[in-house]
Amino acid sequence: MKIFLDTASLPEIVWAAGAGLIDGVTTNPSLLAQEDSETDPRDHLTEIARSVSGPVGAEVVAVDAEGMYREGRDLAKVADSIIVMVPMLEDGIVATRRLTSEGIRVCTTLVFTPAQALLAAKSGARYVSPFVGRLEDIGQDGVSVVAQTREIFMHYGLECELLAASVRTPLHFIGCARAGADAAAVPPAVLRNMLIHPLTDRGVDQFLHDWSKRIARSRAGV
């Protein structure tokens, strides 16, 4: 499963890309708004695209079809790696059709049902992004939406990729992987959380402790 770091933080992107942990980046207006307000968002997106090899998701903020279309075309010019993120709205479907007809890659975002995902795929989206955590916020099973969407896409041989988002825990990540998501948008904190385990730390400490005793014995000639 591909991992897209879900952040607009350049230091975090440089860290994860340098460690070979990620296949791309996803941003959204809220994530961009958290970063340095001095920089033009397009310039910030340019820096992100330079910092990672792989797709970079950048979201439109218009909510009308014409505005989404125009913003999408502008965002696509920022870098070849840009994936235009368009919210799952009726106007978003219209804009997605126009953008994809011009060869611009689109991810339909803020998807919450398999029906929305199927309509997004039919509109030509390259990715659809169901929000797992936000479904759980209202007591629904977000991972099952990923699994049902995967089942439908496989049934009809749809090539649209499933990019699970709002992944807030390692369990969300594993659940989406088991459900067959093609990719997951993972925040830096969740990615770090996935890397560590207390038993790993304890095992390393024990190995180093035992090794240091062995070295001490050989130095003492015993």
Ligand code: G3P
């Ligand atoms: O990529 C979408 C993601 O940033 C949303 O996550 O935790 O705000 O639902 P969250």
